[in-house]
Structure formats: structure tokens, C-alpha cells
Amino acid sequence: MIKLKNVSKIYPNGARALLNIDLEIDKGEFVFLVGPSGAGKSTLIKLLYREEIATRGQVIIDNINLMRLKPREVPLVRRNIGVVFQDFKLLPNKTVFENVAFAQQVLGKNKKTVKENTLRTLELVGLDRKMASFPSQLSGGEQQRVCVARALVNRPKILIADEPTGNLDMENALGIMELLDQINKMGTTVVMATHALHIVDMMKKRVVRVEAGRIVEDSKGEASTIGI
Amino acid sequence: MAFDSARYILLQALQSLKRNIWLSLASVLTVTISLILLGSAVLFLANTAQVAKTFESQLEIAVFLEKDYSREQLSDLQKQLERMEGVASVVLTTREQAVWQFEETMGSDSLLEDLGGINPFPDKFTITATDATLVEGIANKIMAIEGVSKVRYGQGILEKLINFTHWLRWVGITVVAAFSFASLLLISLSIKTNVNSRAKEIQIMRLVGASNAFIRWPFLIEGLIIGLTGALVAILVVGLGYSWLLQYIVTTLAFIPVVANQQFIINVLLLMLLSGMAMGAVASLLSVRAYLKF
Ligand SMILES: Nc1ncnc2c1ncn2[C@@H]1O[C@H](COP(=O)(O)OP(=O)(O)OP(=O)(O)O)[C@@H](O)[C@H]1O
Ligand SMILES: [Mg+2]
Numbered sequence: 400m401i402k403l404k405n406v407s408k409i410y411p412n413g414a415r416a417l418l419n420i421d422l423e424i425d426k427g428e429f430v431f432l433v434g435p436s437g438a439g440k441s442t443l444i445k446l447l448y449r450e451e452i453a454t455r456g457q458v459i460i461d462n463i464n465l466m467r468l469k470p471r472e473v474p475l476v477r478r479n480i481g482v483v484f485q486d487f488k489l490l491p492n493k494t495v496f497e498n499v500a501f502a503q504q505v506l507g508k509n510k511k512t513v514k515e516n517t518l519r520t521l522e523l524v525g526l527d528r529k530m531a532s533f534p535s536q537l538s539g540g541e542q543q544r545v546c547v548a549r550a551l552v553n554r555p556k557i558l559i560a561d562e563p564t565g566n567l568d569m570e571n572a573l574g575i576m577e578l579l580d581q582i583n584k585m586g587t588t589v590v591m592a593t594h595a596l597h598i599v600d601m602m603k604k605r606v607v608r609v610e611a612g613r614i615v616e617d618s619k620g621e622a623s624t625i626g627i
Numbered sequence: 628m629a630f631d632s633a634r635y636i637l638l639q640a641l642q643s644l645k646r647n648i649w650l651s652l653a654s655v656l657t658v659t660i661s662l663i664l665l666g667s668a669v670l671f672l673a674n675t676a677q678v679a680k681t682f683e684s685q686l687e688i689a690v691f692l693e694k695d696y697s698r699e700q701l702s703d704l705q706k707q708l709e710r711m712e713g714v715a716s717v718v719l720t721t722r723e724q725a726v727w728q729f730e731e732t733m734g735s736d737s738l739l740e741d742l743g744g745i746n747p748f749p750d751k752f753t754i755t756a757t758d759a760t761l762v763e764g765i766a767n768k769i770m771a772i773e774g775v776s777k778v779r780y781g782q783g784i785l786e787k788l789i790n791f792t793h794w795l796r797w798v799g800i801t802v803v804a805a806f807s808f809a810s811l812l813l814i815s816l817s818i819k820t821n822v823n824s825r826a827k828e829i830q831i832m833r834l835v836g837a838s839n840a841f842i843r844w845p846f847l848i849e850g851l852i853i854g855l856t857g858a859l860v861a862i863l864v865v866g867l868g869y870s871w872l873l874q875y876i877v878t879t880l881a882f883i884p885v886v887a888n889q890q891f892i893i894n895v896l897l898l899m900l901l902s903g904m905a906m907g908a909v910a911s912l913l914s915v916r917a918y919l920k921f
Contacts, residue, residue: 474837477835482834488827488831490831505635505835505841
């Protein structure tokens, strides 16, 4: 599903964010990206949804080589990838429903489809009763659920999350993790960068550890967590 | 699908216009000014061209002869002149006729006596050409004929008029270009402001894979609305102004040949409309382009 071959990313200012990364993630996997601040986790994630382009190497998503992608093909690839951030990036003057519906409207979907998909997805994240609220009227956890709903509503094959629990308290963080696990069990490949090691410990999923732009540990094939 | 998207796009554009109403109005105003200038310049140039053409066609060549010609010689010469290429008419004014004409205009009947019986006027042919551009060539040929002392035609005046319209054309182009540039800048500024205030929305649109075209549409529509509004105001001003001017000239300065051709005026107004829309579209595409690089 996701394949990085000998990928390096050097930013224009010379920052060497990733060096010779080889990584393969199968369909349906749940993978944590961990590592110290500045290790390159966010950079790796940006390569996946082609916010950034690798300086060297190949990034292949669902058999599409992002290095050979024409600019006008980028949106088509993004429709296959849902993205969730630490800061929620919700539109403050739109309701919960509108925020989630927005992701489909801008793809030109018709009203009926938009409504059906939005309701179904809000139900999935447990926010169907709050769909008329504005983001400012929701808790952090609820806001992040809206983001997850928005990332999922177009039924992407891959869900990418960059520190989705970073701004949440323990209880809300666990709620989000439960949700991501559920989504993963429904078949979506999940990649999540995080500093929350207790969560990583608890989830017992594959862990890829990045330090100074290199993968230093990968628990693929191991049953349990690696030493953190 | 198309309908929902179109509604969304139009709504976005209108909201943007409203959000920065003063900037929007300033943009509309500059578009209006540039288009008024454009329309006026085109109409003015068309009219000067018309005036030049009319006066050109009225251009005459006056040929003064040297010595005393007999009647036969004069009529031979007249026939020779009439046979020349490009000559439309040849009218003879003899020295005697010239004296009478002069006396008539001066209100005296003793001019010859006053001058001691010597007629100072030469015989004169007045020639019109079939085409104003031939005048100079004809005049030069006549100059070479023996016995011709002087040939006079509108030397200078015509050139001055043509030079003036050329000069005016360049001034017009420069002024219109400067104002168009200013309106491009202002439209861009107002659209950029709106792009910035919608940065988060655009970020999300890109994230979920909205096509670039879809993201651009609201801004394109916004630019088009600014251009169109500016153009309509300008068309109103120029259209009404010109028809009032035509009325005025036709009733009080009837000798000036104005361009009153309906189709031409409509074409000028259409040109203004299209220019306005083009300005809006170009400005919005330029200002959004930088924000939508992948
Ligand atoms: N846009 C950018 N331009 C230049 N350098 C950048 C840019 N983004 C990141 N970097 C640099 O690349 C390196 C990796 O950054 P990255 O954001 O990927 O780290 P991270 O692992 O996500 O860190 P954190 O855990 O703090 O979020 C850092 O040294 C950072 O300064
Ligand atoms: Mg990061």
C-alpha cells in the first residue's frame, strides 16, 4: 500500500530531514511513527500525501509513484488519503455537519450523497447528535473526532495522523485511539506519528522509530512493542 | 452535481466581495476608470480619423501659371490636367475672373485702376483628386509642367492632423495601459486578501483533494464580477456621454463629421465589456496562481 525506497528529503534551506529511508506498509496495517522532536516524522508524513516531494528515492502509494505525479494528478491521489493533524484545522464558522460535508462538496458530490455520507461518518465517530454545533462549542476530543470524520468521509484507503492526540487529555486521547483502531479494523491502513509512548505501548501495533532522519528500529513482524 | 458546485462557487465569490467591500469597490472603480478611458480613446480616435478623412477628401490643389496664356493654350492645359491619373476635376479661374472675385469680396470696382492697370493675379486651376493620398504626387507632377509658377495644396495641415492623431493614439494607449495595470493590481490585491482570509479553507480543500480548478473558480468568478461591474458602469457613462455629445455636435457644430455608426458604437461598448471581464479573469488567475502550486 505504501512503499518508500531509499528516500531522502533535504529542505531548500539545507535541513536534512530524512536520509535513505526504506519503509513498506501493507494494506490494513496500523503503524506508529515515533522518535524525538525534529526526527523527521512529520516530514515523512508530508511525503505520503505529497505536501512535500522527496529529494531522492521513490514514494509509491497504492501503486502510484508520487515522484512521477503531474501537479494536476495530485488531487486524485489525495482523495485516497485522509489526513488528521494535531491542531484540528476545522472551519470555525461552519457547523460540525458542514465541516464534514465540505470535504465532499469540494469534490463536486451531489447534495444527497453528501448528506448520506456525512451522517454515516458522524455516526461512526459518535458525533451525530452534535452535528449542528460549531467547533467552538465542542471539547478537544470531539473536535478531533470531527477531523477524523472529515478525513474519512471520502472513504480513503489510507488514514494519516500527525500527533492527533497531541492536544488532548488522556481520556479524549484514548477515545480517538479507539476510533482509529475501529477504522483500521474496517480495512483502512493507518499511519500515525506520535510522542505519546504510553499510547503506543498500549495499542500493541507496529512501531517505526525515526531518529535524525533515519529509521533506527522497526517492530514489523514482532508481536509486541519495542523498548521505548 | 454541477448545480450544487456552481451554487457553492457563486456563494463563495459573493461572500468574498462582501467581506472586503471597500477593496472590492476600489477595484470596480479602477476598472471603470480604465474602461472609460479606453472607450473614450477609441471613440475619439475614430472621430479624428473620420475628420482627417473628410478633410483629406476636400483637399484641393491650386495651380498658378507663369505667363499670359491665350484662351486656347489654357484650355489645352486644362485638358492635359484632366487627363492626369487621379485627377477628379479641374476648374479654371482666369486672371480676369480673379480680379472680379477680389473686387467682389473687397466691395470695390476699381481695383485694376488703383493698381495702374496691371493685373497682379495669375491664371489659376483648382484641381481635386480622386483620393487624398494622390494629392502630393499629382502636385509634384504639375510642378514639372512648363509655365507653372506655383502649386499649392494643404501641405502641412494634413500632416499635422495625422501627426496629432498618431501622438494622441500613443498617449491614449499609454494612459489606458497605465490604468489597466492599476486595476489589475487592485483586483489582484482584493482577491489576494480574500485568498488569505480563506487560507484555511483552501488548505482543507487541497488536503481532501479538491481539484485546482474547483479551488480557483470562486476567485475567478469574483474577478469576473468585479470586471463586469466596472465595465457596466463604464459602458453606461461612455454610452450616455457619447450620445449626448453626438446630439450636441449634430445640433450646434454640424460641420464636424462625427462617427454616429450604431454598430461601431456597440462594438466599442462590447470591447469595453470584454476588456473588463478579461481584466478580472487575468487578475484573479495571476493572484491565485502563487497559492496553488504543488
Ligand atoms: N518546511 C521546512 N523547511 C525547512 N526545514 C524543515 C521544514 N520542516 C521541517 N524541517 C526540518 O526538518 C527536520 C525534521 O522536521 P519534522 O517536522 O519532520 O520533525 P518531527 O519528527 O515531526 O518533529 P516533532 O516531533 O517536533 O513534530 C527538522 O530539523 C526541521 O527543522
Ligand atoms: Mg512533527
